[in-house]
Amino acid sequence: MSEAAVQTKDVTPQVSGAPKPVDALQARLDALSLPKGGFTAGARADALARLREMGLPGPRDEYWRYTDPRPFNAPVPQPIPIEAREPDSPLFLDLPRLTLVFVDGAFDAAESDDLSLEGIEIDTLAQADTGADHWAKGLYGVLEASGQNPVKRPFAALNTAAAQDGVLIRVTAKPSRPVHIIHRRAREDADATWHHVIRVEEGAELTLLETGMAGARSNGVIEADLAKGARLHYIAAKRAGHQKLGNAHLFARVAAEAQLKSFALSVNGTLMRHEAFIDITGDDAVAHIAAAVLGDGNVGAFHHDDTVFVTHGAERCESRQVFKKVLKNGAEGVFQGKILVKPGAQKTDGYQISQALLLDERSQFLAKPELEIYADDVQCSHGSTTGALDETALFYLRSRGVPRDRAIVFLVLSFLADALEEIEDEVLRGQINDRLEAWLTRHGNQ
Amino acid sequence: MLKINNLHVKLEEEDKQILKGLSLEVPAGQVHAIMGPNGSGKSTLSYVLSGRDGYEVTEGEATMDGEDLLEMEPEERAAAGLFLAFQYPVEIPGVGNMTFLRTAVNAQRKARGQEEISSGEFLKAIRAKAAELQIDAEMLKRPVNVGFSGGEKKRNEILQMAMLEPRMCIMDETDSGLDVDAMRLVADGVNALRSPDRSFLVITHYQRLLNHIQPDVVHIMSNGRIVKTGGPDLALQVEDEGYGDLLAEAG
Ligand SMILES: Nc1ncnc2c1ncn2[C@@H]1O[C@H](COP(=O)(O)OP(=O)(O)OP(=O)(O)O)[C@@H](O)[C@H]1O
Numbered sequence: 001m002s003e004a005a006v007q008t009k010d011v012t013p014q015v016s017g018a019p020k021p022v023d024a025l026q027a028r029l030d031a032l033s034l035p036k037g038g039f040t041a042g043a044r045a046d047a048l049a050r051l052r053e054m055g056l057p058g059p060r061d062e063y064w065r066y067t068d069p070r071p072f073n074a075p076v077p078q079p080i081p082i083e084a085r086e087p088d089s090p091l092f093l094d095l096p097r098l099t100l101v102f103v104d105g106a107f108d109a110a111e112s113d114d115l116s117l118e119g120i121e122i123d124t125l126a127q128a129d130t131g132a133d134h135w136a137k138g139l140y141g142v143l144e145a146s147g148q149n150p151v152k153r154p155f156a157a158l159n160t161a162a163a164q165d166g167v168l169i170r171v172t173a174k175p176s177r178p179v180h181i182i183h184r185r186a187r188e189d190a191d192a193t194w195h196h197v198i199r200v201e202e203g204a205e206l207t208l209l210e211t212g213m214a215g216a217r218s219n220g221v222i223e224a225d226l227a228k229g230a231r232l233h234y235i236a237a238k239r240a241g242h243q244k245l246g247n248a249h250l251f252a253r254v255a256a257e258a259q260l261k262s263f264a265l266s267v268n269g270t271l272m273r274h275e276a277f278i279d280i281t282g283d284d285a286v287a288h289i290a291a292a293v294l295g296d297g298n299v300g301a302f303h304h305d306d307t308v309f310v311t312h313g314a315e316r317c318e319s320r321q322v323f324k325k326v327l328k329n330g331a332e333g334v335f336q337g338k339i340l341v342k343p344g345a346q347k348t349d350g351y352q353i354s355q356a357l358l359l360d361e362r363s364q365f366l367a368k369p370e371l372e373i374y375a376d377d378v379q380c381s382h383g384s385t386t387g388a389l390d391e392t393a394l395f396y397l398r399s400r401g402v403p404r405d406r407a408i409v410f411l412v413l414s415f416l417a418d419a420l421e422e423i424e425d426e427v428l429r430g431q432i433n434d435r436l437e438a439w440l441t442r443h444g445n446q
Numbered sequence: 447m448l449k450i451n452n453l454h455v456k457l458e459e460e461d462k463q464i465l466k467g468l469s470l471e472v473p474a475g476q477v478h479a480i481m482g483p484n485g486s487g488k489s490t491l492s493y494v495l496s497g498r499d500g501y502e503v504t505e506g507e508a509t510m511d512g513e514d515l516l517e518m519e520p521e522e523r524a525a526a527g528l529f530l531a532f533q534y535p536v537e538i539p540g541v542g543n544m545t546f547l548r549t550a551v552n553a554q555r556k557a558r559g560q561e562e563i564s565s566g567e568f569l570k571a572i573r574a575k576a577a578e579l580q581i582d583a584e585m586l587k588r589p590v591n592v593g594f595s596g597g598e599k600k601r602n603e604i605l606q607m608a609m610l611e612p613r614m615c616i617m618d619e620t621d622s623g624l625d626v627d628a629m630r631l632v633a634d635g636v637n638a639l640r641s642p643d644r645s646f647l648v649i650t651h652y653q654r655l656l657n658h659i660q661p662d663v664v665h666i667m668s669n670g671r672i673v674k675t676g677g678p679d680l681a682l683q684v685e686d687e688g689y690g691d692l693l694a695e696a697g
């Protein structure tokens with residue numbers, strides 16, 4: 001790939017030149033109560049200024065070409081009834097872990113475990129933000145701000161300005177248990193905004209689990225900073241209500257020899273946009289980011305967008321993106337993924353695969369894989385496939401007496417297996433797999 | 447057990463006739479072999495009997511114990527006791543051999559109104575049968591057929607057959623790709639399953655397998671039809687002379 005060609009492509013303005021309706025943004029802001037903030041005050045003010053400058057995205061913005069941002073732009077979400085009872089037992093129930101419960105994005109101390117655990121410091125944002133100083137001051141809104149280049153992420157800036165709560169986690173060793181963030185819903189019309197800051201210090205290691213849904217609409221940001229040799233395993237599993245709107249962002253900075261492994265399972269939701277911005281800054285670092293998505297367009301609309309940007313800024317680093325979507329009944333899946341290799345990032349090993357399994361002809365998958373490479377000694381590959389169920393495999397299973405529906409569950413699990421493989425811990429992987437299997441079995445394949 | 451009468455089958459998507467009036471009867475307890483040149487329709491016959499999509503039966507019938515096979519879904523045929531050992535067993539990444547086979551065994555039992563087998567019982571049974579076929583216990587934990595050698599895949603088919611205990615076993619070139627010792631194992635596995643109420647239809651190109659699994663009847667298939675039927679000697683004749691004279695003689 002020639003540099004010239006790449007550069008011309010890249011000067012395309014990412015936020016279109018058309019004037020943004022300022023009042024739309026104002027209306028959006030007015031519907032929120034913006035905290036003034038303690039230690040975050042400066043970051044919040046800066047984020048607001050950034051947001052005013054970039055405005056809300058429009059359907060014609062390049063970065064929003066496949067996903068209509070308007071439901072995210074609306075001042076308030078449509079109310080969604082609260083499900084009487086989750087049909088599933090909570091995930092990871094039988095694992096030793098430290099649980100933090102958030103209700104519509106706000107920390108619920110009474111429902112949560114005690115926050116003390118050796119090797120880790122946990123605060124909640126709302127509480128910590130009553131003070132003027134905190135270790136997270138140098139990170140809150142900072143990784144988000146640096147992730148605004150080269151493409152704008154207005155909802156992340158909005159989040160930094162408006163976040164109600166979240167966790168601030170600083171890991172200094174290897175805590176004996178994972179931390180599990182559980183989201184719950186309480187109000188039918190809640191517009192939840194949560195913001196986590198995770199700092200994993202040199203050589204430290206954390207497994208962070210996140211499950212459940214907040215609000216009728218949610219906007220989440222995670223800023224994760226991995227120091228030299230640090231390890232962060234992030235595993236999210238979310239089954240949304242069918243009308244749910246969600247917008248989530250992961251901003252990660254990965255220093256030398258550090259390892260980030262992120263896996264997200266998403267099931268249902270009307271409109272979901274997951275953005276990841278991974279900045280690999282130190283030599284010999286590793287960043288893996290994977291997702292498994294199940295969408296059913298029958299019950300409501302289903303649209304799920306994964307938009308990923310991985311920057312290699314150091315030598316001998318490895319990145320992997322593995323994205324798999326199973327779509328049926330007119331569900332839509334989007335993947336926009338980019339690997340940027342900066343000058344001097346030699347011996348980069350970059351890999352990206354996005355695949356969709358379409359269970360019918362009405363569903364569709366749109367993928368925009370991109371490589372932009374400014375170093376000469378690198379190995380980067382990307383691939384994208386869209387396919388139907390493998391009829392031969394389906395027949396093989398049925399010929400052994402496995403009923404058709406059950407055989408399809410097997411084939412869907414088989415399709416998703418590469419993404420689940422990215423979960424290093426076997427027990428966690430097994431639980432996610434079992435949950436997936438239960439969902440697939442219960443909801444059939446029509 | 448298995449009765450096929452004047453079966454005509456064409457491809458659904460194309461105007462191509464593959465089976466052109468095939469008739470065959472395998473009584474209970476017998477082993478029948480089918481030999482025939484490449485492309486004569488042997489695999490197609492096995493697929494049509496086990497219910498694969500993509501074929502259209504234009505004439506004729508196939509029944510198992512008097513029940514119309516062609517009306518049934520593949521899983522119903524399996525539950526009724528039909529089994530096909532595939533010529534090319536399929537790889538299914540991400541699905542464990544053990545999970546798959548236990549699901550299959552229990553689905554069949556459920557369809558027949560029997561109680562499910564416990565995982566302990568299942569484990570015991572599969573370990574014993576795998577050992578007989580010299581299949582490494584480690585392999586059972588791996589995804590279905592993934593990373594198996596050609597011969598291992600074929601042995602895995604026989605393991606599935608042994609676990610599912612079908613009444614009508616169709617084996618499509620299970621011997622090709624097997625080394626001499628593996629062929630012996632497979633033959634022993636099959637012979638162990640022989641019983642008065644179980645029948646076999648063994649598709650093969652080589653006499654060698656039939657040395658180990660003595661057939662009661664040998665059929666020669668050509669161009670979508672059975673053109674000659676005889677005793678075990680017929681296989682020896684094919685081995686010695688090829689199909690030329692046999693087919694010419696059959697017209
Ligand atoms: N799906 C298909 N599409 C096109 N042609 C087909 C299809 N299935 C079978 N055929 C054709 O039908 C004929 C019979 O094929 P089949 O696989 O049944 O032969 P066979 O006797 O099993 O051969 P072999 O000994 O090589 O395994 C061949 O000419 C084959 O090309």
Ligand SMILES: [Mg+2]
Binds near residue numbers: 488533
């Ligand atoms: Mg064949």
